[in-house]
Amino acid sequence: MRNKTFITKKMLLFVLCMSLCMAQFILLPAVNVYADEDNDDDDKDNDDDDKEDNEDRSSSESDSSSEIEDIKRQIEESKSAKEKANQTKSQLASGMASVQQIIGSLQTEKNNVVTYVATLDAAMEQIQDDLDAVNESISENEAQIEEAKLSVEKAEEAIDKAEKALEAAEKVRQDGYENIKDQVKFMYLASKSTFLEILVTSESVSDLLNRTHYISKIMDYDKQKLEEYAEVVKEADEAKQKLEDNKLILEEKQKQLEERQEQLEEKQAEAQGKKNDMSDLINAKEAEIGQYNAAIGTKEQQVKEYQAMIAQQDAEIAAIEQAIRSQQAALAEASRRVYGGGQFVWPAPKYTRISDDYGMRTHPTLGVQMMHNGIDMAAPSGSPILAAADGTVIAASYSSSMGNYIMIDHGSDIITVYMHASSLSVSAGQEVSAGDRIGSVGSTGRSTGPHLHFGVRKNGAYVNPWTYLK
Ligand SMILES: [Zn+2]
Numbered sequence: 507m508r509n510k511t512f513i514t515k516k517m518l519l520f521v522l523c524m525s526l527c528m529a530q531f532i533l534l535p536a537v538n539v540y541a542d543e544d545n546d547d548d549d550k551d552n553d554d555d556d557k558e559d560n561e562d563r564s565s566s567e568s569d570s571s572s573e574i575e576d577i578k579r580q581i582e583e584s585k586s587a588k589e590k591a592n593q594t595k596s597q598l599a600s601g602m603a604s605v606q607q608i609i610g611s612l613q614t615e616k617n618n619v620v621t622y623v624a625t626l627d628a629a630m631e632q633i634q635d636d637l638d639a640v641n642e643s644i645s646e647n648e649a650q651i652e653e654a655k656l657s658v659e660k661a662e663e664a665i666d667k668a669e670k671a672l673e674a675a676e677k678v679r680q681d682g683y684e685n686i687k688d689q690v691k692f693m694y695l696a697s698k699s700t701f702l703e704i705l706v707t708s709e710s711v712s713d714l715l716n717r718t719h720y721i722s723k724i725m726d727y728d729k730q731k732l733e734e735y736a737e738v739v740k741e742a743d744e745a746k747q748k749l750e751d752n753k754l755i756l757e758e759k760q761k762q763l764e765e766r767q768e769q770l771e772e773k774q775a776e777a778q779g780k781k782n783d784m785s786d787l788i789n790a791k792e793a794e795i796g797q798y799n800a801a802i803g804t805k806e807q808q809v810k811e812y813q814a815m816i817a818q819q820d821a822e823i824a825a826i827e828q829a830i831r832s833q834q835a836a837l838a839e840a841s842r843r844v845y846g847g848g849q850f851v852w853p854a855p856k857y858t859r860i861s862d863d864y865g866m867r868t869h870p871t872l873g874v875q876m877m878h879n880g881i882d883m884a885a886p887s888g889s890p891i892l893a894a895a896d897g898t899v900i901a902a903s904y905s906s907s908m909g910n911y912i913m914i915d916h917g918s919d920i921i922t923v924y925m926h927a928s929s930l931s932v933s934a935g936q937e938v939s940a941g942d943r944i945g946s947v948g949s950t951g952r953s954t955g956p957h958l959h960f961g962v963r964k965n966g967a968y969v970n971p972w973t974y975l976k
Pocket residue numbers: 523527862878880881882959
């Protein structure tokens with residue numbers, strides 16, 4: 507009774523496993539897509555390789571490993587060259603940065619000088635204004651001096667005239683005086699005879715009186731004349747004196763103007779001196795600006811050179827990177843695993859009972875011929891799953907039919923497949939060695955109980971795993 511139940515259970519397990527394997531059959535095209543990635547030419551090559559491997563395996567392996575080592579060495583050299591190029595680039599960049607810093611400080615210094623020149627220009631304008639004002643004053647003063655000189659000349663002319671007038675008056679007075687003097691002298695001389703004569707010859711006292719009155723009148727007239735002459739001379743003299751006084755005043759004014767002229771000329775010389783100094787200073791500063799511009803120009807040329815060198819370095823780095831990519835591609839090509847051959851490690855250690863073998867089976871319920879593409883190894887849940895050979899994990903994932911599954915590429919287009927794991931201990935891309943634990947037996951996916959489904963694919967199709975296990 508108990509035995510019967512066991513058999514029934516076993517049957518059920520078989521049926522389920524068959525259905526699972528059918529599911530895998532349906533899945534197969536999907537797996538083939540992966541396998542198809544390796545093209546037919548490669549397959550052919552690999553076949554040839556396999557032949558060679560069989561004939562001279564150790565030689566081929568050592569050739570391949572020496573080629574890989576060579577490429578690896580080339581990659582290291584390229585990386586070191588790239589590192590050097592990067593160092594050179596950063597040295598250039600730092601050199602350029604310091605030149606740019608120098609340019610910055612040159613610009614600052616230049617700007618300071620430019621600002622200073624602007625203040626000098628303003629000062630220069632002030633000096634020029636002062637100088638213009640002094641020059642204007644000098645012009646005005648010169649005009650005044652000319653005017654004063656003219657006035658003095660006029661005064662001199664007037665004095666000359668006055669002198670002549672005075673001389674003339676003096677002459678008239680002198681002449682008049684001489685005339686009267688002669689008249690008086692004559693009358694005096696005459697009086698000795700004529701006066702008596704007048705007395706005696708006078709017809710009457712009245713006549714006499716008239717005659718003496720007449721004489722007296724003549725004398726009065728002369729006296730008046732004399733006084734008048736004296737008055738004219740005095741006036742002429744006074745006029746001359748006034749003119750001379752006036753001339754002195756004019757000369758004093760001229761002298762003052764000339765003194766002022768001297769002062770103005772001193773000021774002018776001072777302002778001109780200041781202007782010359784300022785002009786020299788501005789010229790010197792502008793020369794300095796020119797030097798700064800030249801230095802900045804030189805430094806900017808240097809920056810351009812640095813930029814060109816950095817660009818060259820960038821091109822060099824890009825070329826090295828391209829070379830590294832090519833070398834890495836070559837390495838990947840050279841590193842393509844070649845299956846070393848030999849027997850696989852039993853993937854479910856200690857559990858050798860086969861619950862379902864590889865091969866065609868009649869589906870128990872559907873009644874159709876179906877392929878079981880692997881070997882089902884009955885093993886308890888949690889027991890280790892080992893990598894059958896050295897290789898690269900190309901899948902460590904989950905699917906509803908395969909459960910947790912692992913695929914390992916062993917090279918030469920040989921791939922092993924492990925299904926229904928309770929857990930996975932590797933991930934895609936990982937390198938594994940034969941006998942490494944890659945997961946634990948379980949019953950995930952379409953599985954009726956804990957077991958390891960182990961399959962082998964060669965050139966994109968499932969093959970009999972026993973070829974590799976015996
Ligand atoms: Zn199976």
